Amino acid sequence: MEENHKTPQNVTVLGLGAMGSALAKAFLKAGHRTTVWNRSADKAVPLVEKGAVAAATVSEAVAASELVVICVLNYEILEKIVKPVADELQGKTLVSLTNDTPAKARQMASWAQAEGIDYLDGSVLVPVPEVGQPDALLLYSGPRHIFDKYFPVLRALGGKSTYLGEDPGHAALYDIAMMNIFYTSLTGVLHSYALLNAEGERAEEFLPFGRQVLALAGSFLENFAKSADKKHYPGDLDNITMEAAGIAHIVHASRDAGINVSIPEAVKGAFDRAVKAGFGANGMPGAIEGIRAPEKN
Ligand SMILES: NC(=O)c1ccc[n+]([C@@H]2O[C@H](COP(=O)([O-])OP(=O)(O)OC[C@H]3O[C@@H](n4cnc5c(N)ncnc54)[C@H](OP(=O)(O)O)[C@@H]3O)[C@@H](O)[C@H]2O)c1
Missing domain, CATH: 3.40.50.720 (NAD(P)-binding Rossmann-like Domain)
Structure with missing residues (x-):
């Protein structure tokens, strides 16, 4: 070789x-x-x-x-x-x-x-x-x-x-899955920076806190993967109804600051659909049930 x-x-x-x-x-x-x-x-x-x-x-x-x-x-x-x-x-x-x-x-x-x-x-x-x-x-x-x-x-x-x-589609599938994590998580970062700037704060001052929350998010990768594969979302430490209410605060605070709210609204939509489908008492990975099914008109 x-x-x-x-x-x-x-x-x-x-x-x-x-x-x-x-x-x-x-x-x-x-x-x-x-x-x-x-x-x-x-x-x-x-x-x-x-x-x-x-x-x-x-x-x-x-x-x-x-x-x-x-x-x-x-x-x-x-x-x-x-x-x-x-x-x-x-x-x-x-x-x-x-x-x-x-x-x-x-x-x-x-x-x-x-x-x-x-x-x-x-x-x-x-x-x-x-x-x-x-x-x-x-x-x-x-x-x-x-x-x-x-x-x-x-x-x-x-x-x-x-x-x-x-399967010739396997590389493209993993590529898309990785790019989705990259773009959606960093768009969340950009939304937070836009909110901070709109409130007169410098994004750079916030850096240590941004780093802390991204590291925390990364620590959930493995448990979420297990939950997704098993369709098992224990709600003993957190629940989706509480989280949907928390995400609503992001929408309201963004609106108050005069910035676009489409990103937190899209996230809230997934959590709301999971609650509507009966997963409100489940833990956060259960929000996947608000994503799995295509949107119904
Ligand atoms: N750049 C990155 O950081 C990066 C990272 C990972 C993956 N990729 C992937 O790599 C691939 C190429 O990206 P890139 O960054 O090299 O893009 P790019 O710099 O925009 O180059 C595009 C290439 O496509 C050709 N092209 C576009 N339209 C064409 C047409 N109608 N007929 C013939 N050739 C045409 C261009 O030829 P001309 O020079 O004649 O326009 C050029 O060779 C993409 O699939 C991208 O997703 C890129």
Whole structure:
């Protein structure tokens, strides 16, 4: 395995936005012979200076390597790029590191299988500067033998390159679940900062308290996961009716301060629906019952 890692391989990167360029750089740094293509050709210039070969067309880029990695904005664009070169990709391996939904990943895998293309779906879970670092997390799903075959090359992208299983949608699902935690929790942080600023306070003064509550929230991850899986929400220490009333204070205080209340109102909606469904006496993880069912009109 180690020997393979050090053996230069041919790899093609399609898409040279911020992330695609970082991927190409990491391959180059690991010594792989890297061919690059991007719709806007100028983005290849800094990579060529580092030793990459710029292909003039997608076909030329695909022809250069057995392993083709694509990283563009979404699957609509990905399909526009790869479908016209399906014949050239036949017998090769296509790895998508483009973020989209699990359903799109599964559709892409079915298309690739029908075209005779080996396909692995993946997600990059770190920001651009961390690509290629020992702690960089990348998730992959799809056929195990494809991951094993190309792991020695792909691990140049991050020390925590992790295989999740055969379902091609698995990496996208975990990516979405992680991004949801990232965006929703940090939007809560931004709401608190907006409230503090609206009341004439500096967010920086509040930092030690913000850190304390985020650490507390993190400590609940494991118990909430167990509760969610078992659908068991003991209400001996807290209950959702009390919590819904607490969240109403956030809505009222935000309204009093003259800021937008849509974020705490959305949270309150989940708790209120759980109470309405009969979970008011349960503990906080029971609020998941206000989320599991789609909204009824
Ligand atoms: N940046 C990050 O921190 C980060 C972190 C994790 C995951 N990701 C994921 O990585 C993927 C790429 O993100 P990025 O940051 O590289 O985005 P980006 O900098 O905006 O680059 C977008 C890429 O898509 C291409 N593209 C857009 N529209 C196109 C079209 N109609 N036809 C052909 N190519 C088109 C762009 O080509 P042009 O240069 O010609 O416009 C460029 O190569 C996304 O799925 C993103 O979610 C990004």
